[in-house]
Amino acid sequence: xxxxxxxGAPPGWDTNPSTWRQRxxxxxxxxxxxxxxxxxxxxxIDVIDTVWEPFFGDGSETVLNSSVSHVxxxxxxxxxxxxxxxxxxxxxxxxxxxxxxxxxxxxFDSFCTLCLASAVISVLMIGPAMDEVLAxxxxxxxxxxERRSVWTxxxxxxxxA
Amino acid sequence: xxxxxVVGTLVGLALMAAPAVLGYADALAADxxxxxxxxxASFAVMAFWPVLRDLRWVNPPLVAALVVAPLVGGHxxxxxxxAAIATLAVVxxxxxxxxxxxxxxxxxxxxxxxx
Numbered sequence: 001x002x003x004x005x006x007x008g009a010p011p012g013w014d015t016n017p018s019t020w021r022q023r024x025x026x027x028x029x030x031x032x033x034x035x036x037x038x039x040x041x042x043x044x045i046d047v048i049d050t051v052w053e054p055f056f057g058d059g060s061e062t063v064l065n066s067s068v069s070h071v072x073x074x075x076x077x078x079x080x081x082x083x084x085x086x087x088x089x090x091x092x093x094x095x096x097x098x099x100x101x102x103x104x105x106x107x108f109d110s111f112c113t114l115c116l117a118s119a120v121i122s123v124l125m126i127g128p129a130m131d132e133v134l135a136x137x138x139x140x141x142x143x144x145x146e147r148r149s150v151w152t153x154x155x156x157x158x159x160x161a
Numbered sequence: 162x163x164x165x166x167v168v169g170t171l172v173g174l175a176l177m178a179a180p181a182v183l184g185y186a187d188a189l190a191a192d193x194x195x196x197x198x199x200x201x202a203s204f205a206v207m208a209f210w211p212v213l214r215d216l217r218w219v220n221p222p223l224v225a226a227l228v229v230a231p232l233v234g235g236h237x238x239x240x241x242x243x244a245a246i247a248t249l250a251v252v253x254x255x256x257x258x259x260x261x262x263x264x265x266x267x268x269x270x271x272x273x274x275x276x
Contacts, residue, residue, distance in 0.1 A: 012266030101199040105177070106192045123203045127210030131265075134212060138266050145275060 010135045017131030026128050030087035033121040036114050037084055040064060040077035059110035066108050080118060165217040165258035166209045172247045173202025183239040190240035193230045197223055211261040221255050224248045
């Protein structure tokens, strides 16, 4: 969905939320998140034997070897790395890791420093991305009000519909 | 200065650390605080961005769980004090989150109410 208006800003907006100036911080955060999740994946698939943990003793190993982190066929850190990579490529927003932050102490009585860092990055990525999300949702809402195809608008922009 | 966001972030982090620091890590209260804490901190951090200012209003109902929890299960005195301070701090500062300086069309409400 490509919002349009003066200087590319959507109607009723005083800024354009789709500029690279807005997107670059998200991409940068995503790349840092990808690096952290990739490192944790290397531990989970036994490429490296230990994982860096400066604060919580063996907390990282407890969390990364927990049943929850292996509930899917692929390690959860690998999914996180893929999510961050998609974020970096698309400038879109990934899912936050809040559930794992809660589960670390509640279910496993442990914290994992790099898992927390990854979760913080996920949360920090939400705010800057939401401008564009809101603008896009408004375009779709207008298309619906004007009885144009929401599906076409979603994929090809307001002008195409 | 955005008191709601700053206080919410600090309260969330404090709730995560308090069970270990104040010695009630094995109590039910610890699970409650370690669940509510990350949520409060996350919503507070997200509310720093103008487009998500209103998210700060999610936190008062969340910390209400801290008040209700001692009625459900026994809480150590330290946990009750932490819960009371956290609740007061979040509720008292929630109205002061700062304005959104930008025009965003019909805003989030327009998605529900129409253009």
